[in-house]
Amino acid sequence: MEKLSILSDAAKYDVSCASSGSKRENHNKGLGNASNGICHAYTEDGRCVSLLKILLTNFCIYNCAYCVSRSSNDIQRAAFTVQEVVDLTINFYRRNYIEGLFLSSGIFKNADYTMERLVLVARKLRTEHKFNGYIHLKAIPGASEALLQEAGLYADRLSINVEMPTEQSLQLLAPDKKRNDMLQPMQYLQQQINGYATEKKRIAKTPLFAPAGQSTQMVIGATPENDWQILGMAHLFYRKLQLKRVYYSGYVPVSHDNRLPAIGTPVPMVRENRLYQADWLMRYYGFDVREIVNETYPHLDMEIDPKLSWALRNLEQFPVDVNKADVSLIMRVPGIGIQSAQRIAAARQHSRVNADLLQKLGIAYNKAKYFLALPSGHMPRHDYTAAQLREQLVRMQQSKYQANFSPQLQLF
Template sequence: MNERIVEKLSILADAAKYDVSCSSSGSKRKNADKGLGNAEGMGICHSYTEDGRCVSLLKILLTNHCIFDCAYCVSRRSNDVKRAAFTVQEVVDLTINFYRRNYIEGLFLSSGIFKDPDYTMERLVRIAKKLRTEHRFNGYIHLKAIPGASEELLQEAGLYADRLSVNMELPTEQSLQLLAPDKKQEDVIKPMTYLKDSIIANRDERKALVKAPLFAPAGQSTQLVIGATPESDLQVLQLSDAFYKDLRLKRVYYSGYVPISHDKRLPTIGTPVPIVREHRLYQADWLLRYYGFSVNELLSPDDPFLDMQIDPKLQWALKHLDQFPVDINTADLEVIRRIPGIGIKSAQKIWEARKFRSLTWDHLKQFNIAAGRAKYFLDLKIEGRRRSDYTPDQIRQFIVGTAHSKFAANHSPQLALF
C-alpha cells in the first residue's frame, strides 16, 4: 500500500468514526459461484468497542470535503482540517485487499458532499456496483444514502447495498436550522420514505418471484446526535418511535455529541455528553421495540429525561408500583417481560417452565435473571420479606447501592489481589 493511500485511509477512517450506525445485522446475502465474502448468518463476525460501536467493517468516508457547514460535524466546510478523497477504484481495492487479509467482513461507506448530492451518491453506488459485479463480493455493504439524491440512484444503491442509512442527525427542524442551516428535515424524510416503499415492494415481489433481486435486505437506519442541542430524551424517543412505526427503520442509533468546535451555538469544549445517556437511550429504544412499552409510559412532559442511575424499565416500575408485585405463576407473558431484571428470553423460559410446576424463587434464579432487581417486584416471600415491605425510595437505594458495591469490588486494587 503506497504512502498516499495510507495517508488518505488515516484521514478518512478517523473522520468516519463519528457515524455509529454501522451494524450489519439482518442481511441474508448468500455467497454464490465461489464469489468473495458472505453476509449470511455467521459470515459477518463482529467486534465491538466498550461502548458498543461496531468495528468489524472497513468504515471510511469517500471524502471529507463537504459543501455543507453543519456546526457539529468535523468535516464541515469551515473547519480547518486536512482534506482527502478516495477514488472509486481505491475504495474497491482497499475493501478487497482488507477482506482477503481477514481484516474486515464488509464495508461501511459514507461521505461528505462533493458538489451536490447526486454527484456524491453516484460514486458511492459505483463502488458498491464494482464490488458486486466485477469482484463478485458477497460480503456486507452499508452505504450512506445522501439526502437530495435522485430516486434512480437510491434505487440502484438498494440493489447493491445490504443496508442504506439516511442520517437525521438532529431531532428537530429548529435544531437543524440552528446548527445545519443547509439541511431540512423534509430532505431526510423524503429518501427514507422512498426506501421504505421500495423495501416493502421488493419483499412482496420476492414472495411471488424468488429470484427477484434483493433490495436493501438489511433495511435502513439513521443516526441522531444527542446533546449538541437541548432536546429532551422524550423528544428523541418520540422521533425514534415514529421512525420505527411509520418508516419501518431497522435501527435508530444515538451518538453523544463530541465537542469539536468553539462555535457559540454548541456545548462548551470539554463537556462531552456522558456515555451513560447514550446507553439509557438504547435501553429505552429496546423497550419500545421488544418489550411492548410506549414512549409515554417511559417519559412525560413533566419528567422528560431518563434517569442516569437506573435503567428505564426500573425507572418505570418504581413509578408504577401499583402494578406490582407480580405472581410469576399466573401473570401474562407481557407482564413478566415488564418485571425489572427479567429479559425477553428469561421471560419466555419462565412462561414455558411454569406449565410443568409452580415456580419458586430458587427456580427463578436458574433462569439467568437479575435477581437483585427482580426480587422487589415478585409476589414471593424472599429472605423473610415481601416487596410490599419496602418503599420506592428504599428499593432504589438497595439496587443502586448494590450496583455501586459490586463496581467498587470489581475495580478495587486491594480486592483484586485476592
C-alpha cells in the same frame, strides 16, 4: 494508507457500528492483523461482523457546526477514488480482515454527484468482483430517487442521517440543510423495501432491495432537546418508516462556536446508554414511548435504567406472579430479560418456579425480587414506597460497582 488513516478516523463519528479504531500490527510472524477502519456490527442472530468503515471523502460543501468535517474546519483532507475503495475492500476481504463494507462520505459537489460514486463502489463490488459480503451505504440526503433505487439493489442496508432531533436544531446548526431532504428519501426507501418484499413473495426471482432495511442517526447533546423529544422522534421512525435502528451519537465538542456546548464538556456516556436502553424497550419489550418518557417525565433517570424507572412509577402493577403472569408482563419486571422470561415460561410447565430456580435461570434476582410474588417462604418485602425502593436499589448498585471496581452500566 495515508488516506485510509484520515478517512477511517473521520468515519468514527458515524455510530452505526459497535466499535472502531482498532490498529493492531503483526509482529514476530504472528497470526492476523487489524488495520485502520475495522469496526464491528451485530446481526439479528447475535453474530459479530467485521466491517471496513471509511468515508469516501472528508471534503464537504456544508458547514454544519457540529461536524468535524465541516467546510470551515482546518483539518487534513483526503478523498478515495471509487477504484481505491473497491481495491481496499477486496484486498481486506481476501485477507479475512473484514466481512463487509460500511461506506459514508462528505458531500463533494452536490448530493447526486456524491451518491453516484457511493453506488458505483457497491456496483463494482457486486458485479465485477462478485462480492457477496455485507455492504452498508450512507445515502446522501437530497439524492435522486433513481440513485437511491440503484443503491438499494446493491447494498444490504441503507441509512440517511436525520442528524438533529428537531427541525429547529437543524436550522440552527446546519442552516444549509433541509429536514425534508432527509425525510423524503427515507419514505421512498421504506416504500421500495416493502414493495420489493411483497413482490419477492409472489415472484421468487425478484431481486433483493436493502434486505437489512434502513437506519438513521441523531446527534444528542449539541442542542437542548430532552429525552422525550429524542425518543418521540425515534418512535415515529420505527412506527411510520419501519426503520431497523435509530443510533444516538453523543456530541463530541469540536468547535468553539457559541451555539454549541463548550469544549471539554462532552455528553456523558451514561446518557447514550440510557437512550439505547429505552430504545431497546420500545423495539423488543413492547413498551410505548409514553411509558418511558412523556410530558410529565421528559428526562431519563441517569442513576437507574428505564425499565426500573417505569416499574417504580407503576408499583400498582407489581408484584408479578411468575407462575401465572403472561410472558409479556414478566419481561417488564426489572432484572428479567427476554430470554429469561421465556425460560421461566418453559420451566413453570414442569414445576412451580421459586427463588432458587429463578437464580438458576440467570435473572438479576437481587433487583427482580422486589417486584415478584413467589411461593411462600420466598416473599421479599413489598411495602417499600417508590422512593425507598429506588434508594435501596441505587445503593445496592453502587456497592456492587465499588466491590468490582467497575463503573460499567448494567443494561436490564
